[in-house]
Amino acid sequence: MEVKYRKSQGLTDKKLSYCPGCTHGIVHKLVAESLEELGVLGKSVGVASVGCSVFSYEFFNCDMQQAPHGRACAEATGIKRVLPNNVVFTYQGDGDLASIGIAETIHAANRGENITVIFINNAIYGMTGGQMAPTTLEGQRTTTSQDGRNHLIHGNPIKISEIFSQIEGAAYVERVSVYNPKQLMKAKKAIKKAFTYQVEKRGFTLIEVLSSCPVNWGMTPPDALKWIEEKMTPVFPMGVFKDSGEAHE
Amino acid sequence: MQPIVFMTGYYGSGKTEIVLELAIRDQYDMVIDLDIINPYFRSREAHRALAEAHIQLISSDHDQPTYADMPYVSGRMYAPFLETGVKAIYDLGGNDLGAKLLRQFEMFDQEIELLLVVNLFRPETSDTEKIIQLIHAIEGSSGRKVTGLINNTNLLKETTAEDILAGQVVLREVSHRMKLPIRFTVVERHVPVEGIAWDGDLLRLQLRLRKSWY
Amino acid sequence: MAKVLMKGNEAIALAALKGGIDAFFGYPITPQNEIPEYLSKHLLAAGKVFVQAESEVAAINMVYGAAGAGARVMTSSSSPGIALKQEGISYIAGAELPCVIVSVMRGGPGLGGIQPSQADYYQATRGGGNGDYQLIVYAPETIQETIDTLKESFDIADYYRNPVLILVDGLIGQMMESVDFDKPIRKRFIPEKDYATTGTDHHPGRNIVNSHYLNPDELEQHNLHLQKKYQQIKNNETKFEMINMEQPDYVIVAYGTMSRIARSAIEMLEEQGIHVGMIRPITLWPYPRAAFDQIPKSCKGILCAEMSMGQMLDDVLISDRGRHDVAFFGRVGGIVPEPEEIVDAILHFQERVVK
């Protein structure tokens, strides 16, 4: 018999610090597998953010830096500018990227920083206890929108991929999900393509992954995946929002 | 010399101190501070000395013009072009960036003096080539020809007459190649000058913006 | 390179180049703009890194990333901008990365003004960032001293794996002085940057740049380790100058621009037959407490002079340990005092004694 699927070399042996059924783990695998398959693990530098994925510096089997809340893209800029031939990526949640760190992220994109951003959108703040995220859906109950998000009070869910599609320096922006194996395979393709673009020095790449938070959503892991498909995808449609396809240099 | 003088040069070359000295010595009617580059050590800080010498100072219409950190200049900056017989010196900000303000005067066709202050001890104007490059840059950004040179070679308190003479040698070469007269040689009052043949008019300088303790 | 006439900010930028800077990240703010302007031209021309960030917050985090990747990195800013950088500075200190930060002080609080001030003494020595950390803080008084300090500070930062802050005010940043860039600096043994995240192809194991320790025991150990390092810095790097200290009637304590004004005041007082000495701290952290043990018995009192409202005064009181009357003189808001004002403060010393 031959091995068809095994744990990626791009992950350490450390047990993930995510809740049972949280799709952070799935996206970690996709990133790790992409780096492993492209043969760039030994020159990769990841930037962990603040939020549930803060410990990702313990999980990705490459050099890592841990960034202040929202600053991952600034930190990645610093790394990439002095190590232009390394592969540099950030792994950020929706609070980190779409709220406190949106300036750093937009400007890194606008400068066309040759980095890859993995953006986990699960419509809620997981780590701090289920508060409203900038991506929380209208009507969604969180600990800081207890009667449901109301755009008149709380504003609207922010659409990162749509925004970044307008930015000159962004080479590739796609929104994917991992709610079933088919979507997962598309997500893997997108993430691998983003890293390929980086290796080819084409500029800024961002992959938004619609993810689950079964514990804070109050659902079983399989039900949480159904909720992504049924509730999130109408608000956050999947697809390629920008693909420059052109060489950057 | 035309009655309207614009003082330009590399930043830190001594433009402002020369503007103040020349305005007071030769009884100019107006000093117009157009330094939008740098909010420290501008001629507007010497408003008292200028007032005592009955020289009108024009800087900004802002109600806190002395220390304002914004490029807002006064519309009265055009006054010397609109009136006849006014002797005025414009203090531009440093480099070609400061000289770009001359573009605001394109509608006037009067002849002006555009004098380049040079200190050979400023590393960016330390030789003939660099000075000529600066002249080209200033002419490019201002749209006006430089009309004369000012030798302000100095190391502040440490300046010797030999230093100034060394500057004169280089400026003569610039003068020859660019066909520009050396209008002034600037010498701080503590430096002895007897028996030396200086190019142009000798301007004895008293520093007005620099305090005695530095 | 012989003597040249340089503006403070421009000299800071050139000294950084001489100190081996690899990358600069900054954001414009008066009165330090000549630093990034100069470096933008010369760093890119030398094939090195210059990025004008979208904010001071981003700039300091770019510094963090590049320092973690093993580069010699610098940023510069002024008072409100340094305030914004405190978050990143705390992380850099926590992750034990080297970098150089230049702070060209202006008046505050809030947006304040753009004229020179020393109102950021607390900001520099106490820090606005979270946690128990220290920066090595230098307060040079001339452009020449600023150059020499800056050239050496890259080595010091690397040696201790700690951020170094060069604290000057707008006057030093904007004034001109004749300077020499080729004064030799002290040679130090700089260890290999085996912590740098250059990719596992380039070193054994994984390198992680981090200031995150959830386990209280580990975090306490990390803090104790930092304190041990800070003690080492106190022992090795504390710098100060003693001026005119033979049997002084009074001793002035002043740093940076204020110490230059005090030098003139001391000469003027000497003419009146009043003999005044000066302790000039060169490092503000570590603060030169030992200097106060060397004050001769003749001294009737200490005058702390600042272009702030009594920030360094705390360190003077701590260092003097109640041995003398301590008086205070301060001007703020961008006012640079005249030497005569300090002369007057000495002549009316008793009225100024801090209760």
Next chain:
Amino acid sequence: MPKGKVTFDYEMCKGCGLCVAFCPQHILYQDKVDLNKSGYNIIKVNDPEKCIGCAFCAMMCPDSVITVEVNK
């Protein structure tokens, strides 16, 4: 001879059940009795012969618990 074979790194399992939910052959189940050291109910295979080696279970597993082998 089954087409595929799945093996579990039981100590890494958090019993989330995503593998069970996405197995097209419905051959996985969460054991009601057996726990791993972390206290999670582990996943077992009730009919290994039916495994087609699609690896959906392994792909959907967030914790890299499952290795899949196939006969060629």
